Amino acid sequence: MAELSVIGISHQTAPVEVREGLALASDEAARVLAGIRAENVFDEALLLSTCNRTEVYFVPRTEADPLAYFLDHVARVKGVRPAAGADIFYRRDDADAVRHLFRVAASLESQIVGEHEILGQVKDAYHLAVEARTTSALLNKLTHWAFRVGKRVRTETDLGAGSASVAAAAVDLARHIFSSLEGKTVLLVGAGQTAEAAARALLASGADHLIVANRTLHRAQQLAYDLAHETIGRAATERAAAEAVGLDAIPETIAKVDLVITSTAAGQAVLTWPDLAEVLRTRRGAVLIIDIAVPRDVDARLGSLDNVYLYNIDDLDRLVRRNLERRRQDIPKAEAIVEYEVGRFGRWLASRQAAPTIRLLQQHLATIQKKHIDRYGKQFSQADRTQLEQFTQAMCKQILHTPLALLKELSADAAPSERLAAVDLVRRLFDLDALEDEQPG
């Protein structure tokens, strides 16, 4: 039986209509974990559910079919059994399961490789499992190791560098002009999924004032209300502000905004040179204008003003493609880090077996005995010294008898988590990790 396994589905193995049947909200995941904890099938469990994957990492206690068991619990919580065949689930055991979690945390398994949210999602999943008390020695160590791997890949490679969506590219560009988006005002002209996503991303990154300009004021008010409550309202209610204006109010509005996103279906320029050139020229400070509309909403001549940074959808697309290419080039580097850490984790896990610990403990006591015999033995005759050696050997054996018997027993009968916890305690009590590090090879 494997010591650690993972079963799950992801965007690579299942279409969205199957994934959504297994996607678990935070409270649902907590209830699934509570159900798992009440039974004795998994010794430890960690449940990760995002829009792209639902997977459970577990330390099995019995030979029961983990997939059927997990789906039962999901069905109990959701009230309906997910319509997912066993063939779309993947299962990885031991080192492969470790590798899988490290790859997930490093964002190598994400739909957009290098995206930043996954590490936070793994952390949330871990906190949920800790609250549900379904983690112990093995998953605690593994998950913290995975956090480090995710962080290492992020800092040592370009896997997460740059923006990978039009919305993120808007934030990226804004951050090259403004050191902080706090206190900045965003003007959203028109509507549309991409423009709203860009406005949402800017607000989520710190901008705290939103003005929506639309042909119909009612639509502008509705959109301003929705976006403000969805983003800034949640982050900084007391500072947040949102207002709506008609398209004819743009000339007087643009003087007081820092970022403009336009996406109307007007079919002709909405931000025109005669209307805005003078206002923009005389305003203090830079303004970033992102024109997502096709045909374009912004008169290209406005981009010639010294304090105007104008980008259209092609510019953003070029930036995103360049960033994705950079990320792609760094995948081998990230994979090498993951493989290295999988090897290290494997060595750590092997050191937590009972046999090497017993051997190390015996060596440790023998070293202490020899050190003291060498130090004090000179005061004794040869015969007394031999007796002293026999006496101290017997004493060491006696001291070690109970811990060694316990370790052997745990090795034979106990669940991996229980054994790991016991071995870990012994190693900490006798500082065996430091001793192992000192040994050659």
Next chain:
Amino acid sequence: MADLLAIGNWLLPLLYLVLLVDYGATFFLRMRTDARSPWLLVVVAAHLAFLVLRGVHIGYLPVTNAWETASVLALATAGVYAWVELASRDRRTGVFVLLLAFLFQYTSSMLLAGRVAEPSEVSPGAVGMWARLHVVPALVAYTALAFAGVYGLLYLLEHRGLRRHRFGVLFDRLPPLDVLGPMAWHALLTGFVAMTVAIAVAPLLLGDGDGEMTAKVISKIIAGSVAWVVYAVAILGRWLGKWPASRISTIAVAGFIVVMALLTVSGLLS
């Protein structure tokens, strides 16, 4: 002592070069941008020790000619940058500032090679009270204006890159415009004030010496006045005309070139 000074004179540009390579790697290879470099502080301390030793050995403050001043400028530039790095925890602009420090020190070391342990031909005017009151603000001005030049140049590079939609190394690595712009502006303002004090004291300095209007003195007066006017125009433009940061940065770069010309001319004529 003479040997020690000779070794120090030879070693200092090398140390700045090593720093430059380290900061170059940070910038171009995107390594450890938030890590503070202990080596920078080591080099600054070593440089300070070298100048103190040299001052003790030759018996005067080593700022009597342009080549000695260049070494002090290298130290001041590196020292101020070390402070900026400690405060901002961002070492991305280090390569540009330290390039300047390296060039200052390299120039100084090359021109002092073989006579680093010997006193220069010090004019009586160079050691008087007015001289000291001129030299200190002048050094502050040179350093601040060097910073204004470097950060102004970085601002212009990023500003133009963003306007031309170029997404290259500079786009990835440079701090945002509203960090670079104010840095250039504040450095320019500091440099201008210090330069004004140095220029105001300059006529009194002539009284310390023989009062002779040598070619060196005349060149310094002309170049210094030109640089002062350039910076004054920038400051008035910003205060009265609300000039944009790009124009102020252009002037900071131009002014720095004039100031460097001033230093070079006065060095060649000394």
